[in-house]
Amino acid sequence: MSRLIVVSNRVSVPNSQGAAGAQGGLAVALNAALREHRGIWFGWSGQETEEFTGHLDMQRNDDVTTATIDLEPQDIDEYYNGYANRTLWPLFHYRIDLTEYDRSFGEGYQRVNNRFADSVLPLIEPDDLVWVHDYHLLPLGSLLRAKGVTNRIGLFLHTPWPPARLLVSLPNHEQLVTSMLQYDLIGFQTHEWLESFLHYIEKELGLTINPDGSIDYEGRNVQAQAFPIGIDFDEFVEGAQSAAAREAHDRLRASAGDRKMLIGVDRLDYSKGLGERFDSFGRFLTDNPEMAKDVVLLQIAPPSRELVASYQQIRHDLERKAGHINGAHADVAWVPIRYVNRGYPRDELAGFYRAADIGIVTPLRDGMNLVAKEYVAAQDPDNPGVLILSQFAGAALQMADALLVNPHSAEDVSEAIKRALAMPLAERKRRHKALLKSVREENVARWREDFVNALYSKEKVA
Numbered sequence: 001m002s003r004l005i006v007v008s009n010r011v012s013v014p015n016s017q018g019a020a021g022a023q024g025g026l027a028v029a030l031n032a033a034l035r036e037h038r039g040i041w042f043g044w045s046g047q048e049t050e051e052f053t054g055h056l057d058m059q060r061n062d063d064v065t066t067a068t069i070d071l072e073p074q075d076i077d078e079y080y081n082g083y084a085n086r087t088l089w090p091l092f093h094y095r096i097d098l099t100e101y102d103r104s105f106g107e108g109y110q111r112v113n114n115r116f117a118d119s120v121l122p123l124i125e126p127d128d129l130v131w132v133h134d135y136h137l138l139p140l141g142s143l144l145r146a147k148g149v150t151n152r153i154g155l156f157l158h159t160p161w162p163p164a165r166l167l168v169s170l171p172n173h174e175q176l177v178t179s180m181l182q183y184d185l186i187g188f189q190t191h192e193w194l195e196s197f198l199h200y201i202e203k204e205l206g207l208t209i210n211p212d213g214s215i216d217y218e219g220r221n222v223q224a225q226a227f228p229i230g231i232d233f234d235e236f237v238e239g240a241q242s243a244a245a246r247e248a249h250d251r252l253r254a255s256a257g258d259r260k261m262l263i264g265v266d267r268l269d270y271s272k273g274l275g276e277r278f279d280s281f282g283r284f285l286t287d288n289p290e291m292a293k294d295v296v297l298l299q300i301a302p303p304s305r306e307l308v309a310s311y312q313q314i315r316h317d318l319e320r321k322a323g324h325i326n327g328a329h330a331d332v333a334w335v336p337i338r339y340v341n342r343g344y345p346r347d348e349l350a351g352f353y354r355a356a357d358i359g360i361v362t363p364l365r366d367g368m369n370l371v372a373k374e375y376v377a378a379q380d381p382d383n384p385g386v387l388i389l390s391q392f393a394g395a396a397l398q399m400a401d402a403l404l405v406n407p408h409s410a411e412d413v414s415e416a417i418k419r420a421l422a423m424p425l426a427e428r429k430r431r432h433k434a435l436l437k438s439v440r441e442e443n444v445a446r447w448r449e450d451f452v453n454a455l456y457s458k459e460k461v462a
């Protein structure tokens, strides 16, 4: 078995006791993938240093060796808070209104990608597979090639891939996408994002797509394919049955009394549609006054990317919105929205999911969305809750038995809440059974195996 070198922006090894909230789905999924693999996880430590030295901090945690570098403040500004999170993230989530184009961001992005390439280079042995993650590091493969790396290198993109019409608004888009053609394998979450990518390749770069979905470019063959990510199902279910989960479940249920509970769990990010969700819940309360006092929405949203202005804005908007809806509907013994800005240990989170009658996952655009899968995994199969899921999450393609909604339509979401609250047990069980099957089978181990096997089967080109 080849050794695996995983490269991602941040390296963080969450444990089941620690709050994984701020780390997001990438860390959770990668940790699960690396645990069984003899390998190295390389990336930024999250720390800053006055002057970049390229010093590698190597550590061994359980079965994962980590190697990290520190970055300069200017790197962090231009690469991380700049090009990655002010340019590519909004653009890839179809928000060109929030996308900022600044030449210094692009330069910082290239510089840091080069620093990553120089630093990871000495760790790579001849037979290693190199697996690069996400939008922070799109050009890394081509930079490694330029430094003579002939290993198999794959890229997995955790976000959506935007339509060509949006992508062309990015200065130097051809250069960025062309650099990606130096990978051997490029993985997307869904066929939808894969098709957008291939469409761009044909239309903007004028290249031909082979019948197997691969592209021939400068003497190499790049395979592009969909690999839907999943959760570590067994670990999550085990956590959901732990004492901590039971205690969290009982505490939350006791606090809700006889009321039905909806739960939302999302990083505080504009792509997650939290404002629209609050509006939809407000709409439900207004349209169904007879049911209004019998429901409560628990929204858990740990802050992320707090140095980026659009994230400060969304936080401000949500506080105002929650305050407004609570002000309009609350009475002395009841507040309709409980809005909590912190992370929770995963076992406790599983208990909260299980305590909720409805899981509400309504991103405006999401590569996959693991919360939808965790909610399903945490349910009691004999009395499961109902998943309301945005049709614009990648997960919707695998989870047709959820109540699929248009998150932009408050009316649509409000009606789905009503329907979920009234859903008979037999229908809840039938839907949950089908959802559980896909969450169990299409899990994170399968995702990793499918990707690594596909990368391994690529021929090495000298």
Ligand code: ADQ
Binding pocket: 019, 020, 021, 022, 023, 024, 025, 026, 028, 029, 158, 159, 229, 265, 266, 267, 300, 301, 302, 342, 343, 344, 345, 346, 349, 366, 367, 368, 369, 370, 371, 372, 374
């Ligand atoms: P994210 O945008 O971070 O991930 P998501 O897939 O929902 O979104 O994963 C979030 C993870 O963080 C979940 O595992 C969740 O349990 C955890 N989390 C969130 N809030 C938490 C809290 N308050 N306390 C503890 N844990 C919390 C990106 C992409 C997604 C893609 C994943 C994986 O944006 O589309 O599904 O990567 O590829």
